[in-house]
Amino acid sequence: MSSTSRATQVAVITHEHDLHAYAVRRDLARRHGIACRIVEADRLNRGTGMIWAGGGSPELDGPAGFAPAASVPDCDGESVPVADLAAVWFRRLNCPKKADYPGVTEAAHLDLIRNDSRDALLGTMQARFTGTWVDRPEASRTAENKVRQLQAAAGAGLAVPRTLVSNDPSTIRAFCAGLDGRVIIKPVRGTGMAPMITAKVTPELLANDASLRLSPAIYQELIPGSRHIRAHVFGEHDAAALLESGDLDWRPNLGIPATAHTLPAETLAAMRRLLDALELSMGVFDLKLTATGYVFLEVNPQGQFLFIEGMCGLPLTAMMADFLAEAALVRGPAAGAPRP
Structure with a gap:
């Protein structure tokens, strides 16, 4: 040893x-x-x-x-x-x-x-x-729930798209009609056995009661624009990248422009309030940058970051190492304990 x-x-x-x-x-x-x-x-x-x-x-x-x-x-x-x-x-x-x-x-x-x-x-x-957890297993598991995330994000002061989680066909159709069909669908949790991407809701899907009833899904207002933000908060460290893509889900195609991006102080403060509410000390955020500001989409308690480092040179590995080194000096229940 x-x-x-x-x-x-x-x-x-x-x-x-x-x-x-x-x-x-x-x-x-x-x-x-x-x-x-x-x-x-x-x-x-x-x-x-x-x-x-x-x-x-x-x-x-x-x-x-x-x-x-x-x-x-x-x-x-x-x-x-x-x-x-x-x-x-x-x-x-x-x-x-x-x-x-x-x-x-x-x-x-x-x-x-x-x-x-x-x-x-x-x-x-x-x-x-x-010692210090980064982060506590039960907190990480609970924070992965997209419904809880959206509720907590709104409470933290982040802009959140209008969202429905349902498998009731009539409610789903009414929600989509209210947004003139500008709605995306994505899984509540998904599966590790196959990649799941965000897609636009189609008339064919809305006409299929059997498909809509199979399980609840997230139906969400489509946020326009091609400026996607991938933001990393590791304790007191943070770094964000601006990804430019016309695709709803940019992940399948990483050959897109990516540059370092500075988030406004008020947006970062709201993101940290969300982490506190979820009892987390770190998270990788997906946001959309629109003409009126930043819109929260989701946060991954343990999101991948090496590919962003490769795309635009952000020193995310070093940032994570610094964060863990600081956590190793803390004697207490969790790195994700709420700030005083």
């Missing part, structure tokens, strides 16, 4: 081959001399594996139990005592379906491994980790 002290060790909880984790680990070592342990939720079978030991009482018969312990394997197969960690970047806990395990071919067995790995790792960290 590394001889690095607890105050200078952080961990990233993620999945295998996460380039963000490796890039930030490099910068933490290079810029701050901090050891960063990458814990891959879909690869807990490395090294000694994961260990949690506890329980036992004088009332129970039989041999004495194990001494309390909690450790997880890092990507190099080394054991990481949870008590040695000052900060944890809770980036990803989902185990990709592509992950394979030697000799395991049954779908039910693979699902068992993924589910048990995820819950054992999460439970161990929640039970024994006493």
Whole structure:
């Protein structure tokens, strides 16, 4: 195990081959001399594996139990005592379906491994980790809900498009008629098994009751214009990019103009109020810049940022490393605790 002290060790909880984790680990070592342990939720079978030991009482018969312990394997197969960690970047806990395990071919067995790995790792960290979360798992999970985001964004003072979440055909048609058909549709949560893009609502869709009833979806006022903002707030650090695209969803085509962009102080303040309301210390925002100002679309508690760094040169990896280094110096319940 590394001889690095607890105050200078952080961990990233993620999945295998996460380039963000490796890039930030490099910068933490290079810029701050901090050891960063990458814990891959879909690869807990490395090294000694994961260990949690506890329980036992004088009332129970039989041999004495194990001494309390909690450790997880890092990507190099080394054991990481949870008590040695000052900060944890809770980036990803989902185990990709592509992950394979030697000799395991049954779908039910693979699902068992993924589910048990995820819950054992999460439970161990929640039970024994006493440092700073970036961000707390329960806060990150709750904040991903688009309905809660939109409500909180309006309360924080951000402009929010008129929105309906429904699977009632008559209500959906009335909402779209009220906006003269200028409405987009997107999933409430989506699926990791296939990419889901934002699209315009069509007359064909509105005529199909069976399709509309299948599940609730987000129907939202179409915000005109081609200026998209991708904004990153990591604690007190922030940086934004202006992306120019005529597409509703610019993500499938990254060969578009991208430049660094300075957000107004009042917009940044509203974004930080939203993070506080969601009990987050970081978030990656999607906004639209119109003739009248900035319109909030959504915030991803753990959004991707390396591609934006590649597109326009924003130093986002260094910014994230600085943020984690600062979090490692904080002893307390969470980096995402509301500001006084």
